[in-house]
Each structure stands twice: as structure tokens, then as C-alpha cells.
Amino acid sequence: MIAELSHYALVLAFVLAVLQTILPLWGARKNDLTLMGVAEPLALAGFGFIAFAFAGLIASFVRSDFSVLAVYTNSHSLQPLLYKITGVWGNHEGSMILWVFVLGFFSALVASLGGNLPARLRANVLGIEGSIAAVFLLFILTTSNPFLRLSPAPAEGQQLNPILQDIGLAIHPPLLYLGYVGFSIAFAFAAAALIEGRLDAAWARWVRPWILTAWIFLTLGIAMGSYWAYYELGWGGYWFWDPVENASLMPWLAGTALLHSAIVMEKREALKVWTVLLAILTFSFSLLGTFLVRSGVLTSVHSFANDPARGVFILAILILFIGGSLALFALRAPVLKQGGLFAPVSREGALVINNLLLTATAATVFTGTLYPLVLEAVTGEKISVGAPFFDRTAGPLLLCLLLVMPAGPLLAWKRGDLRGVTERLTFAAGIAAAVAGLVLWLTQGGPILSAAGLFCAIYAIAGALIEFSERLQLFRIPLAASFSRARGLPRSAFGTVLAHIGVGISLLGIVAEAGWSQERVVALKPGDRIAIADFDLSFKGLYDREGENWHDRLGRFEIRRGGLQVTTLEPAKRIYLGNQPTTEAGIATFGFGQLYISLGEPMPNGAISAHIYWKPLVTLIWIGGMVMAIGGALSLSDRRLRVGAPKPARRMSVLPAE
């Protein structure tokens, strides 16, 4: 009964979404306030029905109702409750429901928080959100219905893929979707602006909090997904340049560019047309990601579906929205007024370079991701484009970006003082060169790219700190005075500094992991000892452990450092029901580094193979991501950026605002 009701709720949600598309857009065109006014109740009701369907699906999973096909193929009565729930989106149908649930959530947020938006803008934005929801609901209803029944109902389910039976599934997809789909609001605002032909600083002020919100979630989602892959797959890697990972990286790169160009637009009314184009591109990348993952054109850790009808449908959605919005852009962009002027050396100029480098990086990632697909479609030749390609393209571009990054906040709007900025950045570069030189000397050299990366990372962090101390006039005025200046600074100033430091921190982790990791592949018998970095590992033997729906064959390692036992690690081969094995890595954190042991198969002579890694500073990769997100959240909490705040920013006394 629940499944049928939920299915019915989805159909109703689809009907409401169609109404939410047509009525407000028509009303905005005819300037009919009544028609425009129906957008909010429709968005709220639509979200209610989607939420009902989502809850219904969760209930079917929790109750292990195997008469529902999706439950049968992805759940098992012995699975822990958490994985019964997360299993809801651990499959194609359920993950699409989560997708529209998040979309409905954002529409409902705009409807309830957008009270101070001009009526036409609000109607257009909600209308476009409605059209996205309508199309995706139609996709679910026609090709991916999660409420299909099985008759007779099987007694037991096939269980969720063991790799997905992890807390990561509870966190990574929801965060990622909040990011992906969150950018639909920026897209809707862009399309609305094009429809109205009106685009001003107020528009940028309205859309910025939404961009920032989506960006924070996407940043966290990617960081979380990377850490999950790192500990779950047992390969010791945190990023594989898998097309599906790239699919999340492209909207992040474009979204980061958008975040910055929207600032220029709000403060200086420049880069208007570009900002609109970026908003369209960012969500287009989100849609492309959905297509790559959900259409079955690739197989990866993430793709569940293989039904060609789905691929064609999503491709049609892709063409409709990307093609439609770009056509709208081509038609209407010339109508938009040109914005403010600025000298090439200015904060605007630095942000333009930021935007160019980010979009160029996104373009190279796009090329590397789609080239194999296109080549295969055209010539039938199969190739793979992997890490070497991206290291050589995205790598140098992002390092250049890091060199420009600290200059942005140091430069003034409109016309900057190049000499002053160069002096300060030379200081940062000096510190970075000294530290990088010292590290290279202490570790007896490293590859040239590691050295360059190390330099860039420290330079970025030092640059951000120098910019911040400039604002506080640290050491030039008494400390107490600096402190009171800090209290007077807007939160977004702290946000910028933190986010920029976060980038440097992540890079530091990436560089250290790539340049100074150690690894050993060994065959061990109980009692064997092995040394890696300054650790001494002794293998104690193999033991058994039982879980709710799995059985571990674990290897126990005692870890000594400087003669003292510091910890015990128990990497395992875990066998799930139905004899499906996974590798459970044993990981111990020391400082920011991690000791990582992945267990292989037992050998006939009683030995076991193991892959042992020491990865210095590796946790900084994800900590940096979190610092970026915290920076974003601080900016978001700034009252001048309060969601929907329509009033002009209150200028902060004598301090430069940004």
C-alpha cells in the first residue's frame, strides 16, 4: 500500500511541477500577480509530495518489503538499519528520488525564503525550478520507477552492494546532491534574468547565498567521497580521475569560478554576462554529471544503470536544458547592459584570471573525460585517459591559479597597486621558497613537481595570512587595536581567508602524499616484522571476527615507533552474505599522516600478502576541503549575505568592506 501511495504522490508531484512551470512563467509574461503567486504554494506542495514518496521508499526499505523490486535487489533483512536506510539511494531508482527530493527542497526554500524577491523574478525562478523537477519526475516515472512490485514477493533480498555498506553512503551522496542540485537555483536565476532582460547588482546579491550554499555542499561532498574511496576501496588512493569523479569536479570548478564572478558583479556591476553564462555552465556540468553517472555510458563505482532508454532520456534532458538555456543566452545576452570599467591590474582583473584559469581547467577535465567516449562512438577505438593526462593539464593550470589567488584580496577594486602587492607577495614567496627548500633538503630531494607544489601551497597559505594581517595592521599598531579591528571585520573577510588557506592546506596534503609516501608490498607469516618510515610493524597472525551480516578474516599488526607500541591495526578481508568479499583497510593516524594497511589473500604456505603505506600529511587533503567549506559557511553567515537580504550592504565604518 505504501509503495502505491508513494507512486501516486510522485505522479501528483509531477502534475504540480508542470503547473509550477507553466502558470508562473505565463503570469510573469502577462504581469498577472495571481498567476505568479501560485508558484510558492505549488513549490511547497510539490516538495511535500516528493517528500512523501521518498519517505514511503525509506519505509519500504526499513520494513524489508521485498515485494518492492528496488528493495529486493538492494536490501536484506539482516542488514543493519542504517544500511537499510542508506540503501534507498544506493541504487539507480532511489538515487534519482533523492535527486528530485533535493531539487524540491531547494524550490521550497526559495518559495519560503524568497519573500523579498521581486514578484516577477521569483515567479520566473520558481517556474524554471518547476520545469527541471517536471522533467526529472517524468524520467523517474517512465524509466526508473522505484515502486515496481514483484509478485510473488521473494522471502529474502539480494542485499546492498557490500562496498556501499558503509557510513560513507549516508553522507556522501546527500552532500553531493545538495551541491549538484543546489546549482539549479543559480541556473534558474540566470535564466530568469535572461527572460526578464534585467540583470543588476541586486540580482547578484540575491543569487550569491545560493551559489555559496551549493558550493559548500559540493566541496564537502567531494571531500567526503574522496576519503570514502580512500578507506573503502583499499587501493590507498584518494582520487582516481574516474569519469564519475570528474563529473563532480567539473561543476565544482565552474561553481568556484561563479562564486568569484558573482562577487565582481555584486560589488562592481561588471562581468554580468559572463556570470550568467557561468551559472548556466555550472548547472550544465551538474546535468552532464548526472548523465554520465546515470545513463550507463560508463561503468564505474557509481553507475548502477545499464538501460539504454534511460541514457537516451537523460541525454534528451541534457540537450533540452543546456541547449535551451544557451539559446536563450545567445538571444537575450546582448540586451543586458554592459557593466563597470576596471583596469587590468585590479581585484576585478585578478578575479577574471581566476575565472579563466578555473574554466580552462574545467575544459581540460571535460576533454579528458569525454574524449574516450567520443572516440569510441566515432572510431570504435577504446582508450583510457587517466591520471597522467590530468596531472599534466589540470595540474599546471591549478598551480598557476594558486599563484594568482593571494593577489586577489590584496588588490583594490577598480585599480590596484601592483607594486605594493608584488612586495607583499614577494615576502610570501620568500617564506614559501625557504620552507620548500628546507623540506627538499631534509627529505633529500623530490620530484620537481612536488617542489613546485610545495612552494605553491605554502605561498598560498602565507599569502592569505599576509593579506589578513594587512587588514588588521598586525604588528604595526598595538595588538589590542588589531584585535578590535578583527572584531570589526565582516565575517566574509574571515571566510575568504579561511577558504584560501584551505586550498593551500589541501594542496600541501596532495603534494606530500604524491612526493613522500612510502609503500611496501610484502608476504608475511605470523611473527614477521617489517619497517616502513620510522614505524616497526609486527604481524601477529590471522583472526576471525563476526558481524551482523559479514565475517572478517583479519590480520593483527602491532605498530611500534621508537621502541614503544603505539597502536594495533587490524586490516581485514570481509566476506559478506552471498560470499561477496571486500577489503577493509587498517588505518592509523599519526599527526596528519596515516599508516595504511591493506590485506591481500592468504597463501598456501600460511603467509598473507599485504600492501603497507605510510602517507605523510595525507589527512590535510580532506581537512583542507573542510576548511574551505567552513570559510564558505562563515561568509554565508555574514549578515550582508543573509539569504535574500535585499538591502544595500551596510558599509563597515572605515574598513574596506571586502
Add this chain to the structure above:
Amino acid sequence: MTRRQRRLTLIGIAAIILSVAAGLALSALRDSIVFFVTPSELAAKPIEFGARFRLGGLVEQGSIVKDGLNVRFRVTDGGANLPVTYHGLLPDLFREGQGVVAEGKLNSSGVFVADTVLAKHDERYMPKEVADALKKQGHWQGEHKPETGK
């Protein structure tokens, strides 16, 4: 600077950055892409010795020989087969009769020396390249559950 000069400066910077990106991408595409080949394709059109490529097919029944961390096996697509050696830990779902993709180079005696071995992510899924290769050789029995699989 006039408006025109400013605009030209911007366009110039944009052109430089975009052409650097395009140059990087083209040179990387020339040097760092890896071809996917099946044993039959290799037999029909040999790959020069020392070039990196990906080999895909099924692990031949009864071909796995393990010696400590060294593993030898043969990859077959039903038409031809190729001996492979690998040193290291094998993926969880590496089994005889199952799909596998190995990346590496041929050595002088015609053995494929793999440095990476990938198998399926779970019980229900076959690497796409392998499925296509098997279809080509007419040895495809169909996936028993195309709906799911990770």
C-alpha cells in the same frame, strides 16, 4: 587606458590562458592516453613492444599460478589468449572465468607485464570493455542482472 585597450588586454590574457590549456591538453592526449586491446585484437594487429596499453578479457580457467606475491595467469576473450604476470595484491573479485582489465606493457618474450589489475566492483557487474570484447567474439552469455551492479 581606454575602454578598448582594457578590453583588448582582457581578451589577450584570455587567449593566452586558453591556448596554454589547449596546448597542454593536446600534448597530454598525444602522450598519455592508453589503448584498450583484447587478446584477439592483439593477435590481429600487434602492438609495438614497450608501449603501454590495457588488456581486457576473462581470466582463463585453470591458468592462475601464484608464487608469493607474483601471479601468472592468462587473459582470454574466447578467440585468443595472452600470458600475464603481475606482482602485488589482486583485487577482491579477481577470479578464474571472470572479467579483468590489466594495464602494463609487453616484454620481449611476449608476456604482458601488468602493473595494475582491475576486476569487477561487485558480483553483478562486468567491465564494459570486457563485455563488449566478449560480445565481439560471440562468447557473451548476457548479464543475469543488468538492472543493478555497481
